[in-house]
Structures are given as C-alpha cells and as structure tokens.
Amino acid sequence: MLGGLYGLIGLGLGLSWGLLGQINLAHFAFVFLSAYLSFQISTTFGINPWWSLILLPPLFFVLGAGIHATIRRFKITAFNSLLLTFGITVIIDALIQWIWTADFRKLESSYSNSKVEIFGIYFPYAESFSFAISVICAGAVYWVMKKTDMGKAVRAIAQDPEMATAYGINQKFISMCLAGFCTALACVAGICVSLIFTLNPSQLYTWIGVVFAVVMLGGLGSAFGPILAGMLIGISESITMVFIAPSWAPIVSFTLLIGLLLFRPDKI
C-alpha cells in the first residue's frame, strides 16, 4: 500500500526528469512542505484534512511554474538546475525546522484509525485512500499524454523543443504548466504523507533514495511505471521488515536499484 505513495512521489519527479530534463531535488522538499502545511491547516482550523487537497495544489502549481520560469530566465544547464533545486531543498528544510521545529508531528484525524475492508483484508483508511489517489493520478497522466493534444505537445517538446516551437507549440507555456503540475503532484503526495506518517524534517532526505529508485525502475516520464515500481519496492520493504528487521528497510530499494544497474544497464 505504501508503494502507491512512493509511486505518486516518483510520478511527479519522473515526469519533470523525463519530459523537462530537470531533476527536481526540491520535489522532496515540496512533498514535506505540503505535508506540514496540510497538518497546519487541519489542526489550526480543525477542518477535514481533505480540504487541503483543494486548497494547496493550486498554490504549489504556481510555485513550481515560478521556479521553472526562473530556471529558463537564467538559461541554467540541467546540472546547475540540480544544484539550484538542492539549494531550494536546503532552504525549505531549514524553514520547516524553524517554523515547526524538529519535533515529531502527527496529524490526528478521524480517519487515523479507521479501516477499509477489501476482499476480507482490512486496510488502513488513509493508506487505501493514498493508493487510490496514486492510481487516479497515474491514470489521468496516462490519458492526457496519450489522448489529448496537450499530451502530444508535451511529448513533442521532450523530443525536440526547438522543432516543437517551430510547429507552433507554445513551448514556454506548456513547460511551465508541466513543471507546475509536477509540483502540484508533490503537494498531493505531501497531503497523503501527512495522513499516514508522523512528520519529522529529517525524513525529507531519507525518502530520496527510495523515490529515486522508484523513478529509475519505473522509467523516466512513464505514467504507470513508477506506481508499479513503487509497489514492488513497498512489498519488498514489508517483507524485509517482517523477516529481517525494520531498520534494514532503507537498503531494499538501493539493492534493487544496484541490481538493475548491474544487470540491465542499457534499460535506464
């Protein structure tokens, strides 16, 4: 079930990597920023955490598009954009520690302990919901990419931005929208994180390895790849937790990734 969430984070990261050629390290920072904001919204106003799903993504959309505009404005190379987003990550990390301190935070909602029964197995409500959102997002991305003109334009830009522009595609606008959309996906993922996990700023970095493995395993710019890869890793981690020890779980994704690199280096 956790795999769906890995996949959701990986989906946004993989889209911007595969289609815009930018590795957005700040993606993780956005996930956690959104998680903390969602936590804040529901504790301060005492409203249902699902309201965050309506309120936050548009904000993050603007944020992502803005950062993308900056990167374009200064004609930053792919590599320097990695460093730039690293800088953003550090700032957001410090910001989170400053505002919410390094203490553990847990969003208490009525959903925390409720469960859903599917095929006779009980799943925690929040996790099932996250999983459903992941699949919906992946499905939406897949549909947009394959069926709509917008999707075709995006794929054309990924192939050859200059030719795409020559054929009348507003490359600048579409790239900005895509960057914004990826950040909005990070925001949605963050809201799910806040429902499931106890929040702590240091988690920000521990997710990088897992999600990165998800993206590499699932394929850059793919819609369903990251979800499947996320589930694969999620299941492998659960098995490790049960049969070896929970603290060894972070190594699983890395091992899978190294295995991929060793045996299928051309598939990356």
Add this chain to the structure above:
Amino acid sequence: MHLNRPILNILILGVILATIPWLGLSAFWLSFLYIILYWSVLTLSWNVFSGYSGYFSFGHGAFFGIGIYTVAYMCGQLEHDFLPMVALGGALSGVAGVVLGAIVFRVKRVRGELFALLTLAVTFIISTIVLNTPIDGGPGVYLNSVQVPKIGPNSPATFYLLILILFITALLISKLVSNSKLGAALFAIHDDEDAAEVMGVPTFKTKLIALFISSALAGIAGGIHAVFVSYVTANEVFSINVPLFVVLMSILGGARHWAGPALGALVITSLQYVFTIGDNALFGKMVLGVILILVILFKPSGFLGNRAKKEVKNDAKKIAESYGVNLESVHPHTETYFHVDHKSSNHSSHPKERTHNPEHGHHHWHANPEILLQAQDLCMAFSGLKVLQNLNLEIYRGEILGLLGPNGSGKSTFINVISGHYKPTAGVLSFNGINITDLKAHEIAQHGIARTYQIPRPFANLTVFENTRLVASFARNISLSAATPFAIEALEKVGLQAKIDSIPQDLNLHQRKFLEFARALAAKPKLLMLDEVLSGLTPSEIQSAIDLILDIKAQGTTILFVEHVMSAVMALADRVAVINYGQLLAKGDPQEVMRNEDVITAYLGKKLEHA
C-alpha cells in the same frame, strides 16, 4: 619553470602555517583554523573528481563517513593504533568510491544525473548499515581514549598540524592533477565525454582513478576529524551538511581553479562561524541555501573562474612562445589569412596539379593495394532499425576513399562504428591486421584511427592549444610535454597558430572545422576519417581545406572522406564507394561509379518510363 612556482608557493604557505601553534594562539583559535583547513581538505578532495570532471557527487559525506567510522570502530572500540587506521579509512573509502563509480559509469545515458543521485542515496545506505551493526548501533561512539601521537606543543596543535599536512597534500594534488594528463582527461570529460573517448581518452579508467583519489582524501580527513570531535553519531556524520557545504564551497570558489575550493571553504567557514556565535545555525543554513542559488544564477564559474581561464590562456601562450611560434605573425583577421597561407604554401601538392594528373594518384594504390581497414559483413541496428546491413568495404593504405550516399544512408554511422563509438551488432572490423571489432573507442584511437566531426565538437573550456595537445597526448600514448611539439606543428599546419590561446567559443565555424583537423593531425593517425569537413564553408575556405587534405595524404595518411560537395570528392578521391540504406551500391573509380545506374537512381530517383 612557471609550473613549479605555484607548487613552491604552496610549500612556503605550508611552512608559514606550520609555525602558528608556537605563536601562543589560544586553543579556540587553533580549533577554528583546524575547521577551516578541514573543510578545505574536504572541498579540495571533492573537487579533484567532481569539479574537474563535472560529475557532481552528493555522496562526499559517505566517503568521509567511512573514514570517520573506520577510525571510530577500529580505534574507539577495538583500540587499534590511530595513524594506520586513518590510512585504512582512506583506503576503504577510496575503494567504496571506485566500486560505486564502476557500477554507475557503465550506464550510457544520464550517467551524470545518476551519479549525483546515487551518491546521495549511498550516504543514507551507509548510515543505515552503521546504525544496524556493532560499528555504531545507535548511541554513537566515544573516542576520548584514542592515543594520538603528539606533534606540536599541545593537543589542539596536534590536530591542527595533522590537518595542515593533509591540507597541503590536498592542495598539491589539486594543483598537480590540474596540470597533468589525468587533469586534461578530466577536463575533456567535463566538456564532451563521448568525443574524448573517441579521441583516445580512457574515460572509464580516468574517472575511477580520480574518484579514488577524491574519496580516499575524504576518508583520511574523516579519520582525523573523528578523533578531533571525539564523539561521533550517525546522524551528524551522514547529515546533508557535508555534501551541501562541499558543493557550495567549491562552486563559490571556482571549481575549475585548483585553489578555488580552498578559497570557498575559507569564506563559508568564516560566515558559518559568524552565524554560530550569533546562535542562528538554522538561519545560517538558510543563508547558505540562498547563497548557493545566487551563485548558480549570477556567477556559475565562482570567484576564481575568470582567473582559471586566464591562467590556462597564459600557459598556452607561454608554451607557444617557448616553441618559437610568433603569435603576431599572421594577420588576426581570420577572413583573410587563409588566402595568405594558401598563396605562400606553394608546395608540390598544389590541387590543380594533382587533379589534372589523376594517373599519379591512382598509380600509388594500384601498385601496392595493401588493405588498411576491412569491414566484413558489418551490421549496425538501433533497436530493430537496420542502419548498416552486411556492409563489405575495404580501405587501401595510402588512398583517399570518398564515401557517398544520400542523407540517412549510414555514412556517419559507418564512421561511428569504425571509431568504436557504436559497437557493431554483427560483422568484423580489422585494421592494420588487428581485429578491432570489440575494442573500446579509446583503444581504437590509440591504434591510429582519428576522425573529425561534421559539427565540430571542441572541448569548450580548453584552449585551442590544450584541445590539440590533449588529443596528441592520448592518441599517441605519450606525455603532455612530449605531445606539445606535435600539437604546435598541427596547429601551424592548419594556420591556427595565432589562435593558440583562444577558447573555442571565440572561433568562427571554419576555424572550428580547422581545429577539428588540427586535433586529428596531432594524433598522427594511420587512418583519418573526415565527416563532411567542407559543409558550410565558403569556396575559398573549401580550397584551403582541399589543399590541406592533399597535404595530409602526401604524408602517407589514409583518408576516408564523407562529403556532399561533389566537385571536392571528384578532385580528391582515388576511389569512391556509394552506400544506400546501409548497403554497398557501388565502388571503384570515381568517374565510373558516378555513371552507375543504381547510383543515379539512389540520388535522383527512378527514371520515368519513356512513353
């Protein structure tokens, strides 16, 4: 001589800094100096690989951490001696770097990004291992009881002097590497890795060596630091601070200058200190993030970026002068100087003479048809798309073979396969009696095959001189200094001697094309493959290029010549071969081949049936 002066300066700096502990400074200030030097070492070591080659590592914390925990475990828990364990830590992290590199660098696409992210992930993996094994186990390790051999008047002085030795070593390594063949290879990898490999640079090996040096230095620094802080925890050691600081310091100081990282470390550490005494560590972190962003936006080459460029230019100029190249001898107006050159170079290989007397050229290879390169049933397919299909073609020693074919017929792919950039899907390539089918691109280059690129691919941050010398050095497998005369000779031959200290972006198109020539010539290849060298040149530039090609041939170099400028092909080629859809259509005498029905059909389409 000028190369040795900075090294002398570094040593003098070392001696001066070594006297500080005896000046009666308080322990606090000694520790502060220690911290500056310690960060300098980490940054310098990071820069030797990542800064020079452009492969950014976010995993320097991992290598440094391996050093720390080697000492923490072996000395703190098992009570081994300090210094040997510091060395062991260095060796272990060096090996870890090489293993990681060997895995990542096999991947062809997105190697750079993959390396950056994987190194970041490795940090947390090692942290997990340390936490889950007796090495740390969670609570951290105390190192108070470790005996450090005493040097200097007191304990802070001991650490200061230890790290000073390492700092001077790192600075020397940084300087020496930047002037060495290894450094040249790293800079070439930074600018255009694929081209570097094809020109004879063993890129895989180069990266692993540099990564070993880099991670080993970090490991040693970690070992010393472990005892300095005397209490280590996994969360501190493997935090994001190490890679953040190291990257920031290096970029800020100037990653291409050997002293840039040290300068960056000095500035950032001092800044950090200001924030720490103000008890604003978190705020400081934020400021560092902002600085990183601002530097990348407004000054991506760092404080010493311009200085690095200037030094490289000066080096090129000095070497050129020491070889008696008069930089002012040629009129700097590039539009005219080829005309001057053309008129003055009135040797036997005048084009008119040659083209009017084709018997002469033909005789040469008819009398002695020794095969230099042979392609047998060569196939190349890109995931199903067959670009070369059972191609059989031989090139005779000493000839100029013109390779023709419509766009997309497989000409450039043929060159790419011979040069080893692509590995053929089937078939055999033999060169000079050796089977080169399975050799790596740089090995093929060292056997004597050079190429030029249709769109010139110079190493963008190296001078014209360095571009040429680098290729001469790697293709001939000789040292940089031994390659210098060959580089100068090649540049004089193509008439670029006045541009010896320019960087490629200051050259116009035909100068870049001639730089391609110069690099290929400096390699002194047995077989030179020219990929559309004439396209985009003006008629007078084409004439000087043709002169040059004939001149190269006269020296015994065999030439494979891909070209669309038909008049040039007919003037130059001893034989031509025409390929279409990756198959050989015709080969032989230029005049005859051009009358061949199949060839005409391939270029102009089928004739209409006469009514």
